[in-house]
Amino acid sequence: MVLILGRRLNREDSGTRDSPAVKRKVFEVDSKTLTGNEVLEFSSGSSHSEAILQVFNEFRDSRLFTDVVISVQGREFPCHRAVLSACSSYFRAMFCNDHRESREMLVEINGILAEAMDSFLSYVYTGRAKITTDNVQFLFETSSLFQISTLRDACAKFLEDQLDPCNCLGIQRFADAHALKQLASRCRSYALANFPDVAQHEEFLDLRRDELEEYICSDELAIGKEEVVFEAVMRWVYHSVEPRRPVLKDLLHHVRLPLLHPNYFVQTVEGDQIIQTAPECYQLLHEARRYHVLGNEMMSPRTRPRRSTGYSEVIVVVGGCERVGGFNLPYTECYDPVTGEWKALAKLPEFTKSEYAVCALRNDILVSGGRINGRDVWMYNSQLNLWIRVASLNKGRWRHKMGVLLGKVYAVGGYDGQSRLSSVECYDSFSNRWTEVAPMKEAVSSPAVSSCAGKLFVIGGGPDDNTCSDKVQCYDPEEDTWALRASIPIAKRCITAVSLNNLIYVSGGLTKSIFCYDPAEDYWMHVVHTFSKQVMMTSAMVLGDFHFNFRAAMR
Structure with a gap:
């Protein structure tokens, strides 16, 4: 059966029924009176795209129209190639070029967690993601792999908001590994501003030598007195004495020993067991003694107070x-x-x-x-x-x-x-x-x-x-x-x-x-x-x- 849509002719039009070239008009408009409002530009806004995404997500849940299955850690995720390609240049390159994956129904991806893939697909199909302290690292790595910059930046911002004396050094190392310059800079500033608290946590003891030196040599290190820096260095050394003893001199080179209180210097610094058996450090100790006697006559980089000391x-x-x-x-x-x-x-x-x-x-x-x-x-x-x-x-x-x-x-x-x-x-x-x-x-x-x-x-x-x-x-x-x-x-x-x-x-x-x-x-x-x-x-x-x-x- 064929359905023909049209309008019923009036009786006045019946006389022209036999004329095939008759032009039908519903109403007539004088072109001279047109004002430019005869076209309506209509847009339903973001609700239209959200509604379509919602339908696609329902299709994904019911495996309707899915044309590829992503396998991660043995868990399968039915998806639509078009949706993945629209959101990710990684998948666009995979499915739109002549790669083997563009023809296969099952695509296995290694190096990520299934939970992270689940959260990632939830973001792709809904535009929303639940970022937590438990999944932020893996979700960041997944979004970086699949080149979803908006989700990756959201994870970085979440990490920045979670900075704490017990985690800022670990987050900085993570940021450095992923070239997140802004996050790494924020972590470093936070660690400098909260150094006395940061130095008390386990992450501090796991710092590499160069990372520790970067902190203790800074004029921006926020401390009330230089004794805090000396104690942090010695705590780091004592955590693993044998491999760290040889770098003690290089570390003390950045500690402003002349600015330590004379009583503290004599009782704590000169009385330290490791320092007493480190003759390579004696020149630094001698410099501090001279400063306690001579004052500003004896100038060195270690006699300049840090700004935060007041x-x-x-x-x-x-x-x-x-x-x-x-x-x-x-x-x-x-x-x-x-x-x-x-x-x-x-x-x-x-x-x-x-x-x-x-x-x-x-x-x-x-x-x-x-x-x-x-x-x-x-x-x-x-x-x-x-x-x-x-x-x-x-x-x-x-x-x-x-x-x-x-x-x-x-x-x-x-x-x-x-x-x-x-x-x-x-x-x-x-x-x-x-x-x-x-x-x-x-x-x-x-x-x-x-x-x-x-x-x-x-x-x-x-x-x-x-x-x-x-x-x-x-x-x-x-x-x-x-x-x-x-x-x-x-x-x-x-x-x-x-x-x-x-x-x-x-x-x-x-x-x-x-x-x-x-x-x-x-x-x-x-x-x-x-x-x-x-x-x-x-x-x-x-x-x-x-x-x-x-x-x-x-x-």
């Missing part, structure tokens, strides 16, 4: 005056170059003098002398944010300088109101006493003073009110003697010297230049032109007579 290297400005000839100021402030912030410290007590000397001793600051013939010496304790009066100078002086050499402070030269001084005093903080040492060969005030290569150098200065010196006087603490070295190319007072990498750099005074001195070669060289003479003079006075730049680890 310590940072800062520049401290002490005193000064509000204007030329104005009131002397008791203020002490520090500047953090990392944060760009200034912070007020404890005021200098009972101190209205000017032209005093300032220096840094270990992590403290000393201020001595001052106009007129001041003998008082104050020490700023950075841990307590407190100024403490210590032993007074034997001879009052101002326009002098102080330098630190081998853990002791030297007050050099100056003026007593009548003449320039050649006398030098040495301060031992452990005995809290100033003692006279050999005098300089030439009495000067306002020189530049710096320690370098185990010697103390006094550069330039003023022998009297009208002249400046170009002499370089070198003090040997072992021989308690002074010797003249190569003269500086300029004769200046109110200059400033700093030591860096066994060289001495001098600037300030009425000069535009910076000069560099090599003590080993006894040779001066011109480094660079700087600012105007006026600016350089101001800088010299700020750094030399009234203020002092001090870099130390402070809370």
